[in-house]
Amino acid sequence: MIKIASPALDDDEIRAVAEVLKSGMLAQGAKVEEFERAFASYTGTRYAMAVNSGTAALHVALLASGIGEGDEVITTPFSFISTANSILFCRAKPVFADIDQATFNIDPRLVREKITPRTKAILPVHLYGQPCNMEKIAGICREHNLALIEDACQAHGAEYGGRKAGSFGAGCFSFYPTKNMTTGEGGMITTNDEAIAGRARMLRSHGQSERYLHEMLGYNYRMTDIAAAMGICQLARLGEATQKRIENAAFLSGEIGSIKGLVPPFVAPDVKHVFHQFTIRVTEDYGMTRDELQQKLREKGVGSGIHYPLPIHKQPLYRELGYADRLPVAEGAAREVLSLPVHPGLKEEDLRTIVRALQVDQR
Numbered sequence: 001m002i003k004i005a006s007p008a009l010d011d012d013e014i015r016a017v018a019e020v021l022k023s024g025m026l027a028q029g030a031k032v033e034e035f036e037r038a039f040a041s042y043t044g045t046r047y048a049m050a051v052n053s054g055t056a057a058l059h060v061a062l063l064a065s066g067i068g069e070g071d072e073v074i075t076t077p078f079s080f081i082s083t084a085n086s087i088l089f090c091r092a093k094p095v096f097a098d099i100d101q102a103t104f105n106i107d108p109r110l111v112r113e114k115i116t117p118r119t120k121a122i123l124p125v126h127l128y129g130q131p132c133n134m135e136k137i138a139g140i141c142r143e144h145n146l147a148l149i150e151d152a153c154q155a156h157g158a159e160y161g162g163r164k165a166g167s168f169g170a171g172c173f174s175f176y177p178t179k180n181m182t183t184g185e186g187g188m189i190t191t192n193d194e195a196i197a198g199r200a201r202m203l204r205s206h207g208q209s210e211r212y213l214h215e216m217l218g219y220n221y222r223m224t225d226i227a228a229a230m231g232i233c234q235l236a237r238l239g240e241a242t243q244k245r246i247e248n249a250a251f252l253s254g255e256i257g258s259i260k261g262l263v264p265p266f267v268a269p270d271v272k273h274v275f276h277q278f279t280i281r282v283t284e285d286y287g288m289t290r291d292e293l294q295q296k297l298r299e300k301g302v303g304s305g306i307h308y309p310l311p312i313h314k315q316p317l318y319r320e321l322g323y324a325d326r327l328p329v330a331e332g333a334a335r336e337v338l339s340l341p342v343h344p345g346l347k348e349e350d351l352r353t354i355v356r357a358l359q360v361d362q363r
């Protein structure tokens with residue numbers, strides 16, 4: 001089976017983790033600091049704060065940006081549930097703006113329509129590794145004095161206008177095993193804002209400003225040195241791994257472009273798309289439904305994924321909360337998208353197998 005994701009760990013990680021274990025310094029120590037410095041430098045931000053998941057990064061970034069009870073945060077309905085749930089964690093209200101048909105990212109024009117006097121922040125998601133239109137989104141934030149929190153959990157190393165994702169506002173990254181780089185579980189917050197950085201550092205460790213002095217309600221979201229040691233190795237190889245993803249995507253797009261009814265990913269001008277996912281649309285013209293195609297691929301040994309089958313506003317939790325939005329572009333995408341393997345571990349033979357599996361038995 002050609003897997004949809006496969007973490008690339010080698011002897012470097014094994015050695016680095018073993019060293020930490022032998023040192024006896026396991027949690028939030030020198031390795032975490034080293035990883036933070038390297039990640040800030042990579043992203044081009046002044047500060048980076050490690051936490052133990054991408055979800056924790058989002059929660060902390062929102063709180064550190066001053067989001068609280070009754071505030072509205074505009075975000076996308078087409079993402080992993082974590083994006084909107086992190087807003088709920090702050091007792092704030094997620095407000096969904098529909099997505100752009102071509103990129104699957106939040107549509108800046110529709111964001112504007114959702115602004116009310118209660119709006120405090122915008123939380124765009126750089127979905128599948130393609131940055132949102134940050135010129136427009138950052139412009140709206142400046143104009144309306146809103147906080148900007150970027151969900152860059154799928155966008156390590158992605159760029160908009162030559163600037164890295166996560167450097168426009170408070171950036172939130174995940175290092176879950178399926179992401180472009182991993183620490184097992186883990187996350188990072190990036191920012192140029194000293195006040196946000198200071199609050200984030202306290203929030204991840206019980207609101208502590210110095211040992212056993214607690215300024216605010218915080219959490220235990222600390223990263224281990226074991227995870228950080230892996231992260232340092234993974235970050236060092238991220239450039240190479242990303243290049244491989246981009247090459248794999250170019251090959252697949254070239255081949256899929258000539259298959260009737262399949263729409264390869266659209267890459268916007270001015271962006272570096274890092275292909276966390278390679279997500280196509282399966283349209284009516286293909287001759288079988290998206291779900292039938294997924295089954296066929298499985299039979300031919302090709303793994304695939306649906307990101308995401310149900311938009312967030314349609315999830316049982318959100319219906320229960322009273323959400324009844326109609327967001328037709330996100331709802332349509334949920335019926336048509338299919339993610340194919342694109343990870344750097346794929347061999348040329350695997351890429352050909354994927355294309356063949358898409359071509360054969362078309363009705």
Ligand SMILES: *Cc1c(COP(=O)(O)O)cnc(C)c1O
Nearest residue numbers: 053054055080082083153174176
């Ligand atoms: C993975 C992911 C998250 C959550 O990250 P975890 O590390 O799993 O908590 C949030 N948002 C998006 C878009 C993600 O892909």
